[in-house]
Amino acid sequence: MEFESLYRQHVQAVFRFAMSITRRREIAEDLTSEAFMALHREIDSIDPAQLPAWLLTVVRNRARDLWRHQSIEERYAVDMKPATPPTAPPASGLEEWILEGAGLKPIHRLCVMLRYVSGMTRTEIAVETGISETQVKGHLQYALSLLRKAHGVRQS
Amino acid sequence: MSQPRDWDAEEREALDGLDGELAEIRRRHQDDPSLETLRAAEADALPPEMKARVTRHLQDSAWSRAIVDGLRETGADDHLDAASEDRLFERITRKAQATPSRAPSRRRWAPTIAIGGLALAATLLIAVVVQRSGPDIAVPPEGASASIGVKPAIVESAPATRVDPPRIAFAKPEVKLSPSALAWRGDAAANPFVRDLAPAIDAYRAGDYPRAVAAFDRLSAVYPEAIEVSFYLGVSRMLAGDDAGAIAPLEVAARLDNQTFADDVAWYLAIAQQRSGHPNARAKLAELCRGQGAHASSACAAVAQLDVPSPR
Numbered sequence: 285m286e287f288e289s290l291y292r293q294h295v296q297a298v299f300r301f302a303m304s305i306t307r308r309r310e311i312a313e314d315l316t317s318e319a320f321m322a323l324h325r326e327i328d329s330i331d332p333a334q335l336p337a338w339l340l341t342v343v344r345n346r347a348r349d350l351w352r353h354q355s356i357e358e359r360y361a362v363d364m365k366p367a368t369p370p371t372a373p374p375a376s377g378l379e380e381w382i383l384e385g386a387g388l389k390p391i392h393r394l395c396v397m398l399r400y401v402s403g404m405t406r407t408e409i410a411v412e413t414g415i416s417e418t419q420v421k422g423h424l425q426y427a428l429s430l431l432r433k434a435h436g437v438r439q440s
Numbered sequence: 441m442s443q444p445r446d447w448d449a450e451e452r453e454a455l456d457g458l459d460g461e462l463a464e465i466r467r468r469h470q471d472d473p474s475l476e477t478l479r480a481a482e483a484d485a486l487p488p489e490m491k492a493r494v495t496r497h498l499q500d501s502a503w504s505r506a507i508v509d510g511l512r513e514t515g516a517d518d519h520l521d522a523a524s525e526d527r528l529f530e531r532i533t534r535k536a537q538a539t540p541s542r543a544p545s546r547r548r549w550a551p552t553i554a555i556g557g558l559a560l561a562a563t564l565l566i567a568v569v570v571q572r573s574g575p576d577i578a579v580p581p582e583g584a585s586a587s588i589g590v591k592p593a594i595v596e597s598a599p600a601t602r603v604d605p606p607r608i609a610f611a612k613p614e615v616k617l618s619p620s621a622l623a624w625r626g627d628a629a630a631n632p633f634v635r636d637l638a639p640a641i642d643a644y645r646a647g648d649y650p651r652a653v654a655a656f657d658r659l660s661a662v663y664p665e666a667i668e669v670s671f672y673l674g675v676s677r678m679l680a681g682d683d684a685g686a687i688a689p690l691e692v693a694a695r696l697d698n699q700t701f702a703d704d705v706a707w708y709l710a711i712a713q714q715r716s717g718h719p720n721a722r723a724k725l726a727e728l729c730r731g732q733g734a735h736a737s738s739a740c741a742a743v744a745q746l747d748v749p750s751p752r
Contacts, residue, residue, distance in 0.1 A: 288529065291529055300518045300519065304479065304483050304515050305480050305483045306476070306479070312518075313520075313524075317531060320532045324533075348486060351485070376461040378458055379461070379503075382506070383503065390506065390512065391514065395510070397503075397507060400451075400455065400462055401466055405446055412475060413511070414516070424451070428454040
């Protein structure tokens with residue numbers, strides 16, 4: 285099978301996987317490019333039936349290389365500090381509601397966490413999650429409507 | 441991060457009175473793995489040692505597990521548009537054609553390899569390529585594995601119309617920080633130097649060297665004593681094709697005399713000078729060759745290549 289045909293057939297899946305690892309489009313394109321470069325080199329020895337899994341493995345390995353190199357930097361070093369003691373109870377009713385609130389789906393929880401705890405803008409959340417800003421706003425509005433009900437008494 | 445930057449009226453009303461609880465939640469989770477880390481863990485794209493730590497954290501943290509659950513519902517719409525798909529294909533094929541492929545090229549170039557195979561193998565083994573014209577093949581950094589940060593496997597140079605001086609090829613150095621930058625122990629986002637440096641480093645990693653040069657240039661006025669700025673400014677200029685322009689910042693980096701960067705600074709400065717036709721470049725490479733630095737073997741190979749009469 286020709287390289288271009290394989291590229292056209294699998295590039296979207298590979299790019300989507302790369303984006304799931306790094307939300308940075310230019311890095312995802314780099315990872316995708318490296319995977320297909322590897323395919324180009326090995327095309328005579330690759331069974332097309334192994335694709336796209338073979339390409340995804342290349343992406344995964346390259347991403348691991350990136351993490352190894354990045355880990356020397358402060359901003360990643362601090363990333364791995366010991367977490368909150370696992371036995372500690374939720375800090376508040378709000379945290380418990382975010383984690384277990386009835387009616388909330390995982391995507392709602394994620395948007396709430398990123399917006400109100402991580403302090404992201406809706407645009408930043410859209411970039412980080414790959415969903416549209418309008419969808420982010422919708423998820424937040426829905427979550428806030430549930431929050432109002434749950435905490436209505438306290439807020440009044 | 442701790443204060444709402446752009447909450448609308450609806451958000452302010454819904455979260456009124458919850459500031460204290462939100463602050464406590466932020467405090468509790470300020471040291472959790474980042475979104476980036478959790479995303480990579482979910483894709484099994486972390487090195488094993490990091491993956492083990494994140495896995496242990498996830499076993500204990502409902503908060504981080506909830507983030508991962510949310511991430512699983514995202515990204516379905518990620519795609520390359522037609523123009524990007526074509527552009528990427530062109531980039532891949534261009535690089536593939538410039539990079540020797542394995543089996544196919546062995547067959548295609550069998551006669552050539554039969555004649556010049558030993559010379560080619562020797563050239564690759566010493567990891568320094570000297571070319572009179574055409575692209576310079578960048579060699580991998582010593583002791584380093586493949587990195588997606590090493591965007592230009594091929595450092596392009598303009599086709600020569602005459603017999604130019606030999607040009608020693610070089611590998612893109614990995615990003616590292618000096619101990620003084622690493623000494624910060626607080627929130628990385630609050631470290632002004634790391635924060636200011638990040639966009640320049642990101643551009644460098646992404647292979648956007650003009651942007652990296654511009655960013656490092658700006659930083660050089662703010663952080664004249666920062667080895668990272670002068671060193672990566674010089675290297676970015678080399679990667680952008682401005683070998684002569686790389687010399688000044690690399691000389692600044694040399695004067696800063698930072699032991700973390702000393703070997704790299706000496707090596708890249710010598711290469712920049714060699715590629716710019718500096719008369720003392722060979723002597724500097726020979727000095728590196730005689731030394732015990734990290735690039736000594738490459739320097740010896742470079743000197744050997746420079747001393748070989750060039751093919752006509």
